[in-house]
Amino acid sequence: xxxxxxxxxxxxxxxxxxxxxxxxxxxxxxxxxxxxxxxxxxxxxxxxxxxxxxxxxxxxxxxxxxxxxxxxxxxxxxxxxxxxxxxxxxxxxxxxxxxxxxxxxxxxxxxxxxxxxxxxxxxxxxxxxxxxxxxxxxxxxxxxxxxxxxxxxxxxxxxxxxxxxxxxxxxxxxxxxxxxxxxxxxxxxxxxxxxxxxxxxxxxxxxxxxxxxxxxxxxxxxxxxxxxxxxxxxxxxxxxxxxxxxxxxxxxxxxxxxxxxxxxxxxxxxxxxxxxxxxxxxxxxxxxxxxxxxxxxxxxxxxxxxxxxxxxxxxxxxxxxxxxxxx
Amino acid sequence: xxxxxxxxxxxxxxxxxxxxxxxxxxxxxxxxxxxxxxxxxxxxxxxxxxxxxxxxxxxxxxxxxxxxxxxxxxxxxxxxxxxxxxxxxxxxxxxxxxxxxxxxxxxxxxxxxxxxxxxxxxxxxxxxxxxxxxxxxxxxxxxxxxxxxxxxxxxxxxxxxxxxxxxxxxxxxxxxxxxxxxxxxxxxxxxxxxxxxxxxxxxxxxxxxxxxxxxxxxxxxxxxxxxxxxxxxxxxxxxxxxxxxxxxxxxxxxxxxxxxxxxxxxxxxxxx
Ligand SMILES: Nc1ncnc2c1ncn2[C@@H]1O[C@H](COP(=O)(O)OP(=O)(O)O)[C@@H](O)[C@H]1O
Ligand SMILES: [Mg+2]
Numbered sequence: 001x002x003x004x005x006x007x008x009x010x011x012x013x014x015x016x017x018x019x020x021x022x023x024x025x026x027x028x029x030x031x032x033x034x035x036x037x038x039x040x041x042x043x044x045x046x047x048x049x050x051x052x053x054x055x056x057x058x059x060x061x062x063x064x065x066x067x068x069x070x071x072x073x074x075x076x077x078x079x080x081x082x083x084x085x086x087x088x089x090x091x092x093x094x095x096x097x098x099x100x101x102x103x104x105x106x107x108x109x110x111x112x113x114x115x116x117x118x119x120x121x122x123x124x125x126x127x128x129x130x131x132x133x134x135x136x137x138x139x140x141x142x143x144x145x146x147x148x149x150x151x152x153x154x155x156x157x158x159x160x161x162x163x164x165x166x167x168x169x170x171x172x173x174x175x176x177x178x179x180x181x182x183x184x185x186x187x188x189x190x191x192x193x194x195x196x197x198x199x200x201x202x203x204x205x206x207x208x209x210x211x212x213x214x215x216x217x218x219x220x221x222x223x224x225x226x227x228x229x230x231x232x233x234x235x236x237x238x239x240x241x242x243x244x245x246x247x248x249x250x251x252x253x254x255x256x257x258x259x260x261x262x263x264x265x266x267x268x269x270x271x272x273x274x275x276x277x278x279x280x281x282x283x284x285x286x287x288x289x290x291x292x293x294x295x296x297x298x299x300x301x302x303x304x305x306x307x308x309x310x311x312x313x314x315x316x317x318x319x320x321x322x323x324x325x326x327x
Numbered sequence: 328x329x330x331x332x333x334x335x336x337x338x339x340x341x342x343x344x345x346x347x348x349x350x351x352x353x354x355x356x357x358x359x360x361x362x363x364x365x366x367x368x369x370x371x372x373x374x375x376x377x378x379x380x381x382x383x384x385x386x387x388x389x390x391x392x393x394x395x396x397x398x399x400x401x402x403x404x405x406x407x408x409x410x411x412x413x414x415x416x417x418x419x420x421x422x423x424x425x426x427x428x429x430x431x432x433x434x435x436x437x438x439x440x441x442x443x444x445x446x447x448x449x450x451x452x453x454x455x456x457x458x459x460x461x462x463x464x465x466x467x468x469x470x471x472x473x474x475x476x477x478x479x480x481x482x483x484x485x486x487x488x489x490x491x492x493x494x495x496x497x498x499x500x501x502x503x504x505x506x507x508x509x510x511x512x513x514x515x516x517x518x519x520x521x522x523x524x525x526x527x528x529x530x531x532x533x534x535x536x537x538x539x540x541x542x543x544x545x546x547x548x549x550x551x552x553x554x555x556x557x558x559x560x561x562x563x564x565x566x567x568x569x570x571x572x573x574x575x576x577x578x579x580x581x582x583x584x585x586x587x588x589x590x591x592x593x594x595x596x597x598x599x
Pocket of ligand 1: 014017019037038039040041042043044045046
């Protein structure tokens with residue numbers, strides 16, 4: 001079995017409101033699969049259905065080979081989950097949290113204790129094993145939760161916005177942990193509303209907006225949907241011949257500071273050929289760089305809105321709601 | 328280190344027991360670390376015993392021996408003591424529902440709901456853990472009151488401790504069931520006053536139920552707390568206002584009924 005998650009037409013309705021409007025996708029064993037979308041897109045709801053804590057209104061998903069609606073127990077045995085909001089036991093110590101989890105998941109005491117020690121070390125918390133979790137920082141809690149979710153050797157690890165609300169250093173540490181997971185071959189399903197996070201960590205990404213998957217693919221594939229990369233060539237010599245020569249590859253434009261911009265479809269694979277072409281025209285190339293469309297450009301292209309703007313709107317709406325409540 | 332390895336699950340029966348015991352452990356540990364909770368379930372019964380009990384007891388003493396006939400030959404403080412002990416067990420056990428609501432507020436309930444262990448095992452373990460904590464409170468109360476009324480029979484005291492455990496467990500099942508139907512801890516406090524106070528007053532802790540008028544007399548028999556209270560007073564002083572078999576049956580039947588309800592409700596719980 002290659003696909004660890006097979007979601008088919010998952011729908012979740014709250015009253016009249018459809019939070020998830022029929023999403024289908026597959027996650028392969030060993031990959032990091034990301035759900036990228038703004039707040040309210042339906043990421044948490046989908047993750048809740050996949051982890052058997054939210055009942056789908058219709059549709060179903062196979063997780064680790066079992067149906068989330070018909071065999072939730074089998075699914076629960078085979079997954080690890082880190083929810084968006086912390087779910088640690090704050091009164092217990094880090095080690096106690098791991099022990100309770102492992103024993104409830106049916107591991108023997110010996111295995112639990114061994115794995116708990118190994119995993120605390122893996123997430124860099126071995127020095128805090130005996131500290132009560134209420135004294136942990138947000139980043140430490142996140143890492144502890146990742147360790148806890150791994151105790152029972154899940155076939156897939158679910159992470160709901162693993163770095164939201166963390167400071168940059170804590171984020172970087174959580175990213176390191178996720179990259180290490182990937183090296184170890186753990187399948188990860190994560191959600192995020194950060195483009196950079198999705199791009200850095202994920203093998204494949206589904207972009208979700210208003211309960212619908214609007215695009216799916218590797219970060220590279222998604223960016224190709226938008227079209228062009230921009231290649232910047234800084235040079236010394238005659239601009240006219242260079243421009244003429246490179247126009248064969250795409251739309252070329254001369255900038256003032258002896259730099260030429262070339263619009264191409266796929267800069268990385270074209271670069272060697274471009275450099276060879278330049279050799280014949282008698283100019284000296286001083287530097288070459290290229291920029292690619294960001295995932296934000298992809299989101300804009302697909303939805304007509306920018307992920308950043310949606311985020312800002314959402315913040316503003318939240319602020320107004322809070323203000324209204326205080327009045 | 329191998330993150331991905333082959334790890335065996337223990338057998339079904341052992342898994343059940345292990346999930347049950349770990350929840351007992353977790354609930355008692357949490358109780359012992361939150362010292363303030365220790366006092367909550369002690370204060371209310373102590374206040375009643377001291378200010379209500381002592382007050383009425385001196386009034387009844389003025390009536391002389393007639394008063395004693397009202398209370399089966401006991402003086403009023405003796406009459407109160409067994410029920411007050413069970414009251415602390417009941418109040419303490421009911422707080423089990425509150426621990427569940429706090430687990431929901433602080434997210435931990437999700438961690439439990441997504442676990443593959445038998446939900447029956449985890450909810451029973453949680454209820455027993457909370458009940459043991461409440462029983463500890465009742466034992467402290469019992470020690471204080473035994474000294475206050477000069478009671479020493481160890482066999483009867485042990486029976487009262489057992490009754491306190493059963494009462495606490497029954498109360499935790501009621502509290503848990505209500506908590507599973509509530510959306511916030513605030514609402515729970517309202518329910519506490521609405522449910523707990525009438526149950527306590529009608530249970531015959533403070534006044535005889537056999538002289539009650541209808542419909543209160545019927546409500547008193549329907550009150551789940553009545554039966555263990557009668558049994559406790561019977562154990563300590565051989566004073567009981569309903570047939571002992573009814574008291575035993577009532578205690579067990581209600582405990583089983585509410586426990587079954589809590590298990591069923593918890594088994595069906597989703598986050599949304
Ligand atoms: N329990 C609920 N009742 C009603 N609406 C809900 C509930 N949970 C989520 N929603 C709504 O469903 C939409 C998707 O929510 P969610 O899945 O949490 O989004 P995300 O995780 O992508 O931010 C939001 O508009 C949210 O307000
Ligand atoms: Mg979310």
